[in-house]
Amino acid sequence: MAKPTIAGNRTGRKLGQRVKNKKMKASSRQWLQRHINDPYVQRAQLEGYRARAAFKLLEIDEKHSILKGARRIIDLGAAPGSWSQIAAKVTGSTDEDIRVAAIDFLEMTQLPGVKILQLDFLDPSAPAQLIEAVGGTPDLVISDMAAPTTGHHRTDHLRTMHLCEVAAHFAVEVLGEGGHFLAKTFQGGTERDLLNMLKRHFKQVVHVKPASSRAESVEMFLLAKHFKGRQADADVTEA
Numbered sequence: 001m002a003k004p005t006i007a008g009n010r011t012g013r014k015l016g017q018r019v020k021n022k023k024m025k026a027s028s029r030q031w032l033q034r035h036i037n038d039p040y041v042q043r044a045q046l047e048g049y050r051a052r053a054a055f056k057l058l059e060i061d062e063k064h065s066i067l068k069g070a071r072r073i074i075d076l077g078a079a080p081g082s083w084s085q086i087a088a089k090v091t092g093s094t095d096e097d098i099r100v101a102a103i104d105f106l107e108m109t110q111l112p113g114v115k116i117l118q119l120d121f122l123d124p125s126a127p128a129q130l131i132e133a134v135g136g137t138p139d140l141v142i143s144d145m146a147a148p149t150t151g152h153h154r155t156d157h158l159r160t161m162h163l164c165e166v167a168a169h170f171a172v173e174v175l176g177e178g179g180h181f182l183a184k185t186f187q188g189g190t191e192r193d194l195l196n197m198l199k200r201h202f203k204q205v206v207h208v209k210p211a212s213s214r215a216e217s218v219e220m221f222l223l224a225k226h227f228k229g230r231q232a233d234a235d236v237t238e239a
C-alpha cells in the first residue's frame with residue numbers, strides 16, 4: 001500500500017493560494033480555497049484516487065492493518081470511489097472475478113473489479129443485493145456513509161449515527177470470522193448500546209481519527225476488529 005503520510009506538496013501546485021472571485025459567496029470561496037490548498041486533495045490527484053478520503057483508509061490501515069489478506073470487501077457509501085479503488089487493489093478483484101461490492105445512492109463512475117449498486121443502503125433489499133454482488137462471505141465491511149446535510153446540525157448527526165448503527169448490524173450479519181468493520185462516526189456520538197453490541201461480537205473495538213480527517217471536523221471512525229463469528233452470536237443469545 002502507498003505510504004499515507006503527507007511529505008510536502010509533490011503536485012507542483014503551490015499551496016497557500018487565495019481565491020479572489022468576488023462574485024462567489026464567502027462560504028463557497030472559503031471552501032474552494034481550502035480545497036485547492038489541501039495537500040491530501042493534491043496528493044489524491046497525483047496518485048489517481050477519486051477522493052482525498054483514500055488517505056483516511058490508508059492511514060487507518062497503516063496503524064491497524066485491516067486490508068492485508070482481505071479477500072472480499074463491501075464498501076458502503078462508496079461514491080466517488082477512492083475506498084473502492086483501494087479495495088479492488090488489495091483483493092485483486094477483476095470484472096471476471098468480482099470481490100468488491102460498493103453501494104451509494106449517488107451515481108458512481110464504473111471501476112474495474114467493483115460491482116456498483118446505485119441504491120439507498122437503508123433500502124430493505126440492499127443487504128441481499130450486496131452479498132450477491134460480492135460473491136461470497138466478506139472479510140471487511142467499510143462504511144464512509146454520511147447523511148446528506150440538512151443544515152440542522154443535530155438532525156445530520158443523528159442520521160449519520162443511524163447509518164453507522166445499521167452498517168454495524170449488517171457487518172455482524174455478513175462478516176466471516178476474523179473479519180473487520182470500519183465506519184464513520186462522530187466524536188462522542190457512538191451510542192453505548194452500539195459499542196456494547198460491537199464489543200460482544202469483535203475482539204477489539206476502537207475509535208480512530210486519522211490525520212487526513214480534518215481537525216476541525218467532528219468526524220471519527222469506529223473500528224471493530226476480529227469478528228468472533230456467528231457461533232459467538234448464538235452463545236450471547238443463549239447466555
Ligand SMILES: C[S@@+](CC[C@H](N)C(=O)[O-])C[C@H]1O[C@@H](n2cnc3c(N)ncnc32)[C@H](O)[C@@H]1O
Nearest residue numbers: 053077079080081082083104105120121144145
Ligand atoms: C464521504 S462520501 C464517501 C467517500 C468514499 N469513501 C470515497 O472514498 O470516495 C459519503 C457517501 O455516503 C453516501 N451515502 C450517504 N447515505 C447513504 C445511504 N443511505 N445509502 C447509500 N449511500 C449513502 C453519500 O451519497 C456519499 O457519496
